[in-house]
Amino acid sequence: MEIIAISNQKGGVGKTTSVSAISEILSKSGKKVVMIDLDPQANLSKGLGIEKPEYTIQGVLFDEYGIEEAVEAINDNLLLIPCTKALANFEIEMLNEIGREYILKNKIKALEGQCDYVILDSPPSLGLLTINALSAAESVYVPIHAQKYSLDGLHEVLETIDKVKEFINPGLKFKGAYFNQYDQRKLLTRALTEEVKEMVGEEMLLNTFIRVNVALQEAPTLGKSILEYAPESNGAVDFKNLTDEIISR
Ligand SMILES: Nc1ncnc2c1ncn2[C@@H]1O[C@H](COP(=O)(O)OP(=O)(O)O)[C@@H](O)[C@H]1O
Numbered sequence: 001m002e003i004i005a006i007s008n009q010k011g012g013v014g015k016t017t018s019v020s021a022i023s024e025i026l027s028k029s030g031k032k033v034v035m036i037d038l039d040p041q042a043n044l045s046k047g048l049g050i051e052k053p054e055y056t057i058q059g060v061l062f063d064e065y066g067i068e069e070a071v072e073a074i075n076d077n078l079l080l081i082p083c084t085k086a087l088a089n090f091e092i093e094m095l096n097e098i099g100r101e102y103i104l105k106n107k108i109k110a111l112e113g114q115c116d117y118v119i120l121d122s123p124p125s126l127g128l129l130t131i132n133a134l135s136a137a138e139s140v141y142v143p144i145h146a147q148k149y150s151l152d153g154l155h156e157v158l159e160t161i162d163k164v165k166e167f168i169n170p171g172l173k174f175k176g177a178y179f180n181q182y183d184q185r186k187l188l189t190r191a192l193t194e195e196v197k198e199m200v201g202e203e204m205l206l207n208t209f210i211r212v213n214v215a216l217q218e219a220p221t222l223g224k225s226i227l228e229y230a231p232e233s234n235g236a237v238d239f240k241n242l243t244d245e246i247i248s249r
């Protein structure tokens with residue numbers, strides 16, 4: 001079982017879109033995948049048609065029931081542990097809890113042997129939920145929105161990953177950053193590519209660029225995954241390539 005976090009404290013960079021697409025593609029290749037929605041905005045859950053779940057990740061984190069009980073089947077190999085906005089209470093209520101950085105990590109242990117991948121969606125902040133994700137994960141990938149100001153955020157998330165490695169989870173591996181909503185017609189994006197390579201190291205910028213693709217936007221508004229909604233779209237093709245890269249890292 002491999003635990004992967006998709007993180008960036010900037011909102012709107014494509015974390016949730018990535019978690020949904022990558023997880024579905026892995027599941028279609030025969031892997032059993034559990035997605036966990038760790039953003040109180042619950043975009044991942046809602047985008048897959050789970051609006052008012054009875055069992056949620058916050059229920060698990062607050063020790064109300066076991067993690068297996070909160071697993072919801074999206075299809076045969078694809079599972080989701082959803083959340084609702086009440087997950088936001090976690091940050092406040094656990095503020096003084098000893099070991100608060102390890103709560104998710106300890107809960108996920110019960111999934112060992114039951115799936116091939118656990119993929120964690122992160123909220124747009126570097127608060128306790130993101131720290132819990134990075135503490136539980138073995139690898140982390142960082143999507144970057146291909147526009148100028150997204151690079152300030154990149155610096156911060158890299159710093160947080162380093163700190164988590166130093167103090168909380170020495171086994172965490174930064175496995176790469178990748179561009180999302182990439183428009184190769186724009187000159188700016190080429191300069192950005194160079195800047196990112198300088199920041200993360202040449203080999204840490206993944207080769208796949210996720211293009212701007214409207215199907216990626218439409219699918220979740222219909223409660224559908226990208227392969228279900230538009231299997232031949234650029235979005236589906238790009239995420240297949242990205243997933244291949246992730247598998248081979
Ligand atoms: N490659 C893309 N092409 C077009 N729209 C995209 C793409 N990636 C993400 N989006 C859209 O951009 C918005 C933000 O993406 P999202 O995955 O929710 O970001 P985050 O989880 O980082 O906040 C959503 O409306 C999503 O549908």
Ligand SMILES: [Mg+2]
Pocket residue numbers: 015016017039043044121122
């Ligand atoms: Mg999101």
